[in-house]
Amino acid sequence: MRQIGIGVIGTGFMGKAHAFAYRAVSSTFPGLRPELEIVADVNEAAAERAATQLGFRRYTDNWQDLVADPAIGIVSITTPNIFHREMALAAIAAGKHIHCEKPLAPSTAEARDMMEASEAAGVVTQVGYNYIKNPLLGLAREMIASGELGEITGFRGIHAEDYMANPDEPYSWRVDPTGGAGAIADIGSHIIGMARFLLGPIDEVIADLETVVKSRPIAPGASERRTVEVDDIARLTVRFARGCRGTIEANWVATGRKMQLGFEINGTKGTLVFNQERLNELHFYQAGRDRRHEGFLKIEAGPQHHPYGLFCVAPGHQLGFNDLKTIEVADFLTAIDGGEHHGPDFREAYEIQKIVDTAVESSRERQWKAVS
Structure with missing residues (x-):
């Protein structure tokens, strides 16, 4: 697999879990080569701290900048689910693949919007039901x-x-x-x-x-x-x-x-x-x-x-x-x-x-x- 840039939105429990997984996967599953590119958090200090601790090349306090960045191929959304739809639709419009935490959205209607948009765009999606x-x-x-x-x-x-x-x-x-x-x-x-x-x-x-x-x-x-x-x-x-x-x-x-x-x-x-x-x-x-x-x-x-x-x-x-x-x-x-x-x-x-x-x-x- 070619290298692919990872952008993680959120630096809490699940943001760290996503970063840990992307760092571990290349040494555990040969041939997979994700690169931790950007981490975003509304708190710039938290974003900077996460970049240092988790090994991201860059950080930002503006998730829109992360989504728009040409170095990003995958957007990981680890924020409260009230923000998932807006972030996912922006990532889909930018042609990014999406790794989103659960639950997908606050309602079935919003989840349907996200599903239909991702399928129409042909991007790959993953939702964080990792226990299975x-x-x-x-x-x-x-x-x-x-x-x-x-x-x-x-x-x-x-x-x-x-x-x-x-x-x-x-x-x-x-x-x-x-x-x-x-x-x-x-x-x-x-x-x-x-x-x-x-x-x-x-x-x-x-x-x-x-x-x-x-x-x-x-x-x-x-x-x-x-x-x-x-x-x-x-x-x-x-x-x-x-x-x-x-x-x-x-x-x-x-x-x-x-x-x-x-x-x-x-x-x-x-x-x-x-x-x-x-x-x-x-x-x-x-x-x-x-x-x-x-x-x-x-x-x-x-x-x-x-x-x-x-x-x-x-x-x-x-x-x-x-x-x-x-x-x-x-x-x-x-x-x-x-x-x-x-x-x-x-x-x-x-x-x-x-x-x-x-x-x-x-x-x-x-x-x-x-x-x-």
Whole structure:
């Protein structure tokens, strides 16, 4: 692959994760040659600091300058999702490929605009659902598709964390309704996307969205508080197009939980269990075995689960969050270079957003809703 210039908008958690992944990918996946060209942040000091720490050649406090720069071939958008549409459409108009964090947009309508524009322009897109890049999730999908679990009878999925559990956590863009829904969009989109990755489309939803923390301080330490209108917990029952049903929970006030992103999938021949808190393990129960040997088999990640072996030759030595991000970037760069695109792209992120918005509508109307 030829060298390609990378521009990252945003210097927070995900901006750093994107930079780490682009730096790591060329040494892990031979032939891929991204170059960290420009980092942008509305805070110029933060942009300068990130350029120094992360190895960008240049920095700017104006994201439009980054998008317009001829040295940039890929624009990574890691800002709050309220800004995604404007930035993505500008990048598309400039002919850039786009790596955008999730959720893609505050609404289905905005996500559709981004999807249609990118497809019309023929640019390659990638959305940051990196958890499904886990080699063991790929194995789970293969096992389901090959019939090792038999007919799927149920799905139970959850994404629970506690970063909004403190009622004195200040009001921010995360709970501003102009940016879309709350927990169901921010972390629920991960488990919804994972459910689709494993079992395919979701046709119908009935949901109950709950706001637990009714108000938050307008600033750190402030006595004045602002009413919260978005959900802290979302509980969904879903019908998959394949015929089975399932439940999905998104919860960002789950005290003590840091990354409970997991599922249990039941079938007539077996069950699979996964939890991101132990992301290098997949547990498999196979029905019909000698009763003396019944129980869950722990499948441990190793070089036999590609591309684990590109990171470490020894089984049981663990992949991590940034490794999953590097795999995501590798898939994206391979697609730009003409290889197969594994996504998730803007179209898949649009499908996930449709489920999020349908769940919000279902909770408001207290009834089943088709994902149209």
